[in-house]
Amino acid sequence: MLSDPVDLSADLGKLTIAKVQRAFAAGTLTAEALTQACLDQIAAQNPRINAIIFACDDALSVARDIDRRRQAGEKLGPLAGIPVVVKDTVDLVGYPTTAGWSLLYSGTGGIDLFPERDAPVAARLKSAGAIILGKTNVPKLSWTGTHANDSWAGPTLNVVQPDLVPGGSSAGTAAAVAAHMCLAGLAEETGGSIQNPASSQALVGIKPTVGLVPNSGVVPLSANRDVLGPIARCVEDAALFLDAIAGFTTEDPKTLASVGHIPEGGFAAGLSPDALVGKRIGLYGPGWRKDPLSPEAVELYDRAKSELVAAGAILVEDPFAGTGFADHRQITPGTPFFDGRGLESLPFDMGAYLRRLGPKAALQTWADFVRLAQAEDPLAKGAILGYLHELPDFAAVLQNPDLPPALSEFTALKTTYLRLVEAVFIRHRLDALAYPQMLGALPGLHSGEAIRETTVGELNIAGLPGITVPAGYYRSGAPFGLIFVGRLWQDARLIGLAHAYEQATLHRKPALA
Template sequence: MTESPVPSPAVDLVELTVETAQAAMAAGTTTSEALTQAFLDRIATYNPKYNAILFMNPNALETARAIDRRRAAGETLGPLAGIPVVVKDPMDMVGIPTTAGWAQLYSKTGGVDLMPATDSPVVARMKAADTVILGKTNVPILSHTGADANDSFAGPTLNVAAPALLPGGSSTGTAACVAASLAVLGLAEETGGSIQNPASAQGLVGIKPSHALVPNAGVVPLSAHRDVVGPIARCVRDAALCLDVLAGFTAEDPKTIAGVGHKPKGGYTSKLSKDALQGKRIGLYGAGWRNQPLSDEAASLYVRAQEELAAQGAVLVPDPFAGSGFAELRRQTVPGQDFDARGMESVPYDVEQYLKRLGPDAALKTFAEFAEATKADDAFAPGGALHYMTYARQFAACLANPSLPPDLSDFVEAREAYMEIFTAVFAAEKLDGLCFPQMRTDLAGLHSGGRIDETTVSEINIAGLPGVTVPAGFYASGAPFNLIFVGPKWSEAELLAQAYAYEQATHHRRAPTLL
């Protein structure tokens, strides 16, 4: 007996939203199976060119069919039931290896497979929400860069909006999948720009949450004290719906107790309104935040964005951090690189804790075993992906004894100083948020060796603050120009509301023409 063919999904996959997909499934005009099959067909067509997905989920269609059966039986379904999504490779998912884009951690490229015994909490939450996980997405080696995935064992991922330019990293594949409508939503993760950079580079909405709002246990770490997991989507509402699923306490990640009491009543969509910018005091980018000017083209685009914000009733506050000492807190901890790595000294210890969680049958159980298994491409040696961490003052002691909790006094001092000034400026200027260009310049070429010139990495990463990116136009090159809304810890609902009001007033997001 042969299975009957899967019917057409009866919805347009390009720029498909959660709301439209769920309405079609509720009305019976499509099914989760039909939607999933259509996305799988689209992936088969376009992924060979864009190289966004590393591993397909062999259970995707069966998951979709099970959701359809439960829907037909009248069962209560999860809040994202039937929605096809992707997750970033470093997030543990049972049945699929966690490679972090590194040949050393994949058996088919001569490495060792890390096969998790349990899902990471964020993957488990997406499953519990009844999403259909289509696959895991491409990243640079150990998520080490915010620019691209060029050194991944699978090769580069292209920028869907501007294929000749940098796609952003390290959540490169997730952004490309969402930008190309190969999935409705995607999970990303950030230590130093890895959500905001690819979301902005590809013209998408990305939420970099407050540190400790979303669990990141079961995710290959760069810094347990900076790492955050968040969604990338094509519209603000979809990103907010995904954050509803991700946010909250789990005993698997004790730091998430800090977020208890900070989730908004009614969820992260509860404050979305086209009038959300009316009367809001919004701080603008300036030398008080960071003494790095915008390029002429970025400045021109930002002037237009300010006019759009003002048209929605926002009260604009020029350079509110002027004279505060905020910009002087920034350090270039890596010679020749505009990056502050404080907080990442702990990576050997954090990796050891991650390996312990993989389970008793894991191929590697300690950092020492990890280092031995990957010594052919030592990540911390000169030329290695994470060599830049060796410049952090307290890194050597952690590397010498990864089982001992590390000295993070430099990081703690930096976070405290950032938060003290940030809080004081917000109070003195009566600010409701900040709105900056996420990038200071146009994107460099894909293979130029360039970096993304951003405005909020690593300030908000060290401080643990949230940010929401939103499309705001395009450079002449075709590269997207995005804004980032930034606010105090736990202010995601307010930032999403501001971003939503701007998005609905301007509609700068546009579907790319695919190769």
Template sequence: MNAPSPTATDASIDIVELTIADIQRGFAQGRFTAEALARLHLARIETFEPNYNAFTSMNPKALEEARAIDARRAAGEALGPLAGVPVVVKEAMDFAGLPSTAGWAPLAAAVGGIDLIPERDAPVVARLRAAGAVILGKTNIPAFSHDGARANTSWDGPTFNAVDRAIAPGASSSGTATAIAASFAVVGLAEETGGSIQNPAAAQSLVSVKPTFALVPNTGVAPLAGSTRDVVGPHGRTVTDAALLLDVLAGYTAEDPKTVAAIGMVPAGGYAVRLDASALKGARLGLYGAGWRRQELSEECQALYGRTIAEVKSLGATVVEDPFAGTGFADLAQFNGEFDDRGIECIAYDMEMYLRRLGPSAAASSFAALKALVPEDPFGPAGILGGHVATMPVLRASLADPTAVPDLGGFLAARVQYLEMFNAVMTTHRLDALAFPQSSSALPGVFDEASYPATTVSEINIAGLPAVTVPAGRFGNGAPYSLVLVGRLWSEAALLSLAFAYEQATHHRIIPRLVAGPS
């Protein structure tokens, strides 16, 4: 990648930790242009990307698109809320004209596979464009987004944590988290099936929103469980920026019929205008305990969590110890190893629908056509997704005919069980949210075998519940420690406001010191 050199004028702009509000003020005051911002971010990527590997491909038209924003601004045109803001999108999301690889080597011509080039953007990418964002590129993921801790299975190699290269970056939205934490862009799109928004955000001291299922469209995103669990959400360095990005992403589109459920659920005026620095005053928060999951917190995590509890109490919140105790909630989980994979039985059907949407010019636009082109079978006994096939009869049947809608009755029953019990606990204890440590212990290393020690995966993914992460400190090994706030369906506005109050009072965000030069 050869980034254009910034001009002397550009060099006077400090882009590290730059916020959307900073950018809007800068444009209003005539202090910089969209092109200058794009050049500076591309130059920073050029300097540090070799040591972090956040990107799989760059948008070759980024500067052209930034100049177009500048021309429209100069002409006095009305511009979108992200006009001129540098952003990134996760590799799994279709970007017209750039390869959609799902992180898997057989779908990457760069390493000898085939390229699938979508004819049109995923709705979330189209919404970014409509808002005026300058999309710099697509970010790295593990193959099929099938890892919650690291991107080491990607055809493009590992992504490294911007806070500390030795620590797992979190996954599967590893590249987006690294790009935002490293100030390669201002905000970015992440996506989650089982921790893939919250894990990398927490691992890199970011704010994230794992939205209610169907609040944000996921059509045009390479699926793991597109019909049941997959959600797209923001990564940002501040709560306000994450809320502003969610304002752009949320809501109904005919391209994703399930988002009809979001009609009437997006707050008037959006999420950002509802942020309240006093939101914790009078709030009732449920605390982590064995009633939620029989996974103990490490001694170090207990100490950090104790400080967090003291902080929220000092801000006026009331806490409720282990509100799920005695309810049987923890018994609902059916972990396949350390992951409850219910819902993934729809992947073959979802992949068929995804491939059809690529368009007739794509190298493969059906499951059958892809199998004919690619000799490797990800669903085979040794394949990256083979473990799910072995334990899921519905998935085995669906693989025989991916064009038929699979029987999701078992998954839907699990969702109902989770929601009924969750809602009962929230009502009984009059809770506004749950406030948990996002991880139960310090994070593993980037090349360790250990999984990510999350506390809310997969419970909230099966239930479709929203969550917001916010930086809350640091473990002794240097890994960020984060708070995750979980609420009822459609409660993103309330969760963001609680996170905003905590952020404004504590300022725990870790600003990375990047390493340049050879790794």
């Protein structure tokens, strides 16, 4: 417990939200001092790492106001005084939403999309008292889960290993958290964009059940797959962040399904180091996916299995064997390692996003977006989103982008995945799955190779929750992570299991001294 004054120069990378809150309550730390320390860290590290592309100029004034209100005895939000960052694709009033694309930023000769109002998740962070320090870098139109090399702002580096990919598309959020620029950050996933950067930089990432967190006011790839969640340095911090952004809003009707699935007291309530005792955990194997692990990943996974057993878990080998689950995965032509089904709805989803920006926005419709894109068409054959033409319903959506697409193949596949997962969990009495998050070590930053993960596609199409947690390092120093996967709405259970594993192993090392 922090009762003495905090040495921010020494402790910044070791702080947790709970420790900071205790220090605030004890009067040994102020929001202004913590915010200034984070801003100093940004000034020192961001020129090299390139995590934050827009700095919020009101951060210190917000911090001072929180200190004033705390001293006056006012009731404050659960994240009051906690410095955070948000992904560039999330609408934040006063700042352009560029999606990493030069044509959507006036500073590189494009236009600016200034939102009329905050995205619900950004509004909730402000309401919770979080101090938003800035918006973070992403690849152009969030097209890759591996890097941010083609962002108008330039590449973001992996803080753990700068010569390796940082994970994408939430590369900047992960790097800001890993570099101690903030305590936690907002990320978003359509195809690995929370789990990949979190695992790549030895962090915790929560990819929630689709519908737990609203994704309106966020540049879409697929409203049916997009989901927002936290990246943090420990499970408890990620859970506290999730508390602030989860739940129903009329702006996103699918979040009505979350009612009744948010635990009383929040996702961080009742975390216990004994949560793995007696729990049945399914293991990665060809029944889930036919892709083999690298030899060193096998070694690290074997160690993780022994750690799970030591923590009291009961392991179940390849519970999907014989189910045909792995046969349903397809790699979409034109992508390196990605099942893009469900992204056909992009024209409709983009139109809905642009309308929400307000009547003064520089783009209003999908047709406006297409006209802008003519100068650098991302949908052209061979371009970054050209693979969408390979998806079954995309041509029909293009013909009438104002009509919501049926997505019959996507919904049939989603149904199949969910039925198989439910059957396997019941048959083997599973509490969760625990897989290596990647098949092997990270590729080089500019190698052109993609991260080869184990769950992207299956989780995103089915809408299942997954939580990454650091589980060691390759001999090269690249991070090795586990991902805990569960049934729909089992987010709280997974958080508990991930926390127990984290506390039993404490594998993560601060990326910066």
